[in-house]
Amino acid sequence: MLFAVKMDVDLPVEMDPEVKADTLAREKAYSQQLQRDGEWVHIWRLAGRYSNLSVFDVADNERLHEILWNLPLFPYMNVEVTPLATHPSDIALLRA
Amino acid sequence: MLFAVKMDVDLPVEMDPEVKADTLAREKAYSQQLQRDGEWVHIWRLAGRYSNLSVFDVADNERLHEILWNLPLFPYMNVEVTPLATHPSDIALLRA
Amino acid sequence: MLFAVKMDVDLPVEMDPEVKADTLAREKAYSQQLQRDGEWVHIWRLAGRYSNLSVFDVADNERLHEILWNLPLFPYMNVEVTPLATHPSDIALLRA
Amino acid sequence: MLFAVKMDVDLPVEMDPEVKADTLAREKAYSQQLQRDGEWVHIWRLAGRYSNLSVFDVADNERLHEILWNLPLFPYMNVEVTPLATHPSDIALLRA
Amino acid sequence: MLFAVKMDVDLPVEMDPEVKADTLAREKAYSQQLQRDGEWVHIWRLAGRYSNLSVFDVADNERLHEILWNLPLFPYMNVEVTPLATHPSDIALLRA
Amino acid sequence: MLFAVKMDVDLPVEMDPEVKADTLAREKAYSQQLQRDGEWVHIWRLAGRYSNLSVFDVADNERLHEILWNLPLFPYMNVEVTPLATHPSDIALLRA
Amino acid sequence: MLFAVKMDVDLPVEMDPEVKADTLAREKAYSQQLQRDGEWVHIWRLAGRYSNLSVFDVADNERLHEILWNLPLFPYMNVEVTPLATHPSDIALLRA
Amino acid sequence: MLFAVKMDVDLPVEMDPEVKADTLAREKAYSQQLQRDGEWVHIWRLAGRYSNLSVFDVADNERLHEILWNLPLFPYMNVEVTPLATHPSDIALLRA
Amino acid sequence: MLFAVKMDVDLPVEMDPEVKADTLAREKAYSQQLQRDGEWVHIWRLAGRYSNLSVFDVADNERLHEILWNLPLFPYMNVEVTPLATHPSDIALLRA
């Protein structure tokens, strides 16, 4: 089941550099593991912004929430979730 | 070059049924041709809304505008365009 | 899987009375069937507004979209969808 | 009398961990007591956000305000209150 | 139980003059009856706008919705409802 | 001359308890004196929010500003002012 | 007593030219009479918009509402009213 | 050339009293000098808010920016600029 | 003197084709004449929208308003005007 998720990051300018580096490293590892697992299927940077647009493929709302809530950057993020469905013009339907 | 595009459709309730059917058929064909050509790489329905979230992979802004401007449903749409860039956590970078 | 859905209805003042009565009757029957089926689990009127707040319990996003898209009042509605998850303070968790 | 209440929580990142743990424990106990008492009838997490959607069944506006004002997390919350009424399509009306 | 209600009226410019006059006369009579009954306790015009700010004193949400839904101008209105409670600084508390 | 005034209070969580208690006591005394003087004619709490809706009856805009500017909580408030006029449906007009 | 008033005009494109010309002529005459009377003390066009920013000097809110409600263009306008007071830096205070 | 400028001031509650008094004194002197010079032609307080509405008469955009940028309170302000033009109903045109 | 102007066009879907073609032709000729005259110095299409971002170099606010008010598409446009000034980092300042 697919969800579009937009994440805007707002790190305090005066954040401790070590805490920041550690948080960002953990965020990256966390994201990449979920990408390898096939749950975090797309991640794009929004050009010119500290934001990303991602697409998740998860079992249900519970799993989506669990993933997002445990993001190392979650306390610094604003998150918007949009549930997606198949579009009737999608050519993938022609192949099915 | 990737762009996220959100399209919200607002068809008049009293639209002529034939005009509507024809417009929707042309929209579908137009979209599917661009999907086959590899320029319209994702199209998802927003659950519960007459809207889609799409991702385009085009040569430049001119081509993106040309594609969107010529959508048969363009006069009935509100369109939001967001330029995308590679995210540093994307595992595709590890394979490069 | 639960979703909160807010629906705002905007019927044209000059709508044909028979079309209106028929549409409202079909909307009611449609809603009540889904309530009986256990997919439309709550429906409340927003006091003083032509709007409702509903909770759906559906298999996935696809089914949610199918239900909402086929509402007889859908062409007259603005719809907001919010995916819900279990809250850690919910006492239902204590009984589990 | 029913009210939908949306609560968005914004805890300071640098909040003292003991104060935070204590506040969250008191919030949970407070919520669960009201759930057991039948005044806090639903509580759902908004997937991907530090927010909840709740439904309260209280005697009047005074009681609703008393409950919300005394939430241990109230100073950290933005709260939206929506009074609810019976929807004419609710099948509960058919059983009455 | 008190509610503040803001009503913004938007009559079509081309509304039939007789329908308009009749609707406005019925609105006025309806409002004045509820004022005499003690349920519509304040009504003020917002200076420079086709809007009013009103305060209702009703038994519950159901009654508030019933009153507002049956306003002759309801189909032409946008309505915002705000539930009110006693303010701790209100000197009426000193007299109680 | 009547004005509706909505005041939203936002006290810093870490405010010194004595300063806070003193400010709130002065605010209450200030408000109650103006209520006794007949200039602050209504004050209601917005259920579930640290906000009030008030109605002032003052000589002119200058006096309204003087009252609001000198609120002990003014530096912590967002204030919205709406000038009110007599509504033609007000039954007070029938008694005049 | 001074009020800033912003008026945005939205005339239907298909408005009857005679009705339009007559309405605009009456609006102009109405405005100019109030300017001569000293109640409409400033009127400026917002560059590039069908809008004006005006300042009124009137006895009270009732008179302000009466003036605005009777604008020939009122049914086509959105109106925002802001009550003004003397600014402590105004050099007019030094001359008083 | 005229510009309407709305300035909203947001001073930190914990601002050093001497710095605050000095900044406000410099702001007042700066404003009054420009009023005497004929460039700051109107300044009104917005009733109930720490804001002003001003009108400037300056040679061009460069001069307007220079004036606003050098306001002692500029770092604490949100500023909105609206370029003004002559309104065709202005009776000043009849005298020209 | 420079101004950034954003214009959003909203033509009625059912607009008479001849009126539309004529209006668009006049708009184009009008724009191109002003470009040749050096007053309309930039015009860009917003990719995916029926909008443009333009920069004007005009004598004053009066001239800017005159140009925009007389756009053949003006009745179908929403227009936002932003006065521009020299930026201190502009390398044109180094050449001066």
Place this chain on the structure above:
Amino acid sequence: MLFAVKMDVDLPVEMDPEVKADTLAREKAYSQQLQRDGEWVHIWRLAGRYSNLSVFDVADNERLHEILWNLPLFPYMNVEVTPLATHPSDIALLRA
């Protein structure tokens, strides 16, 4: 490929003066180098605001993001990116 970029700067009032001066100097040098390189083709100050409107001419979205992300003031900025395309009324098309 052209992009309009609006940057709003929000420096903390209590920023260390040396850090501030250094950051601003690096921002200026960075901007001027990109102007000389032909990628930052326009930069204008928004009159009365700590903001600029810029136009970039870059190879693609990746390069645009790289430029903006590395702005010394980026952590203090809100950035809005708008992709631009050729406007059909642009007289540059007549010369091509």
